[in-house]
Amino acid sequence: MSAPSLAPFILARPWLTKLVKPLASWYSSAAGYRQLGLRADDLISEENETVLAAIKRLPERESYDRVYRIRRAVQLSVQHKILPKTEWTKPEEDSPYLIPLIHQIEAEIAEKANLDTLTITKKH
Template sequence: MFGPLGLSLAPYIRSSRTLTRWVKPVANWYVNLSGYRKLGLRYDDLLVEEREDVQRALTRLTPRETYDRAFRFKRASHLSVNHVDLPKEEWLKPEEDVRYLKPHVQDVASEDSERAVWDQVQVERR
């Protein structure tokens, strides 16, 4: 989603080969510039945990995913304190940067919207 209205240009850009060829190198450059992969983090590790939907989604992770997430954070904070990056062969590769938390966040959001609809249902007595 983009902005408060939930608008996103991503589907439009993905539908056009020309736009994809123009935007993809810039997107890759930006991801490399951000440097989170150099610390071994995944994109979903950067989601703001203070959001209620993300907190609820974190409770749905498997024990292994929770452990891996905590390990990535500890390793990244250790590297950050020492002002070093992982060796280049240990950097997270783009194909390994899988969105593990996004499906859970989307499930939480859809459950919230469904709950809001059901909370507004008016029951009529006959």
């Protein structure tokens, strides 16, 4: 299961969004993954069955691009280099592509669990 998120709470309050958004932008830039050409969803650990199922559901092109980004980042990390600034991932390109699939799979798992524990009672 994915971790709980404060995003809906923050986004529902405009004053809090104005306060947190610059901090979130700074943190994303400071994390350094964009300098390696990665997107935020590339950082999700593949040690979870739900994540593995979501990766299998990715379109072929998106899956190829993900593997390419990760391999390139590993190579850059080994060489202690970063990409030229023109090749960094731009904030507008850093959109979630794996999280929606993970949420969909978690909903399916929850629905299956509910159906598996369903009890049928007869009316007399």
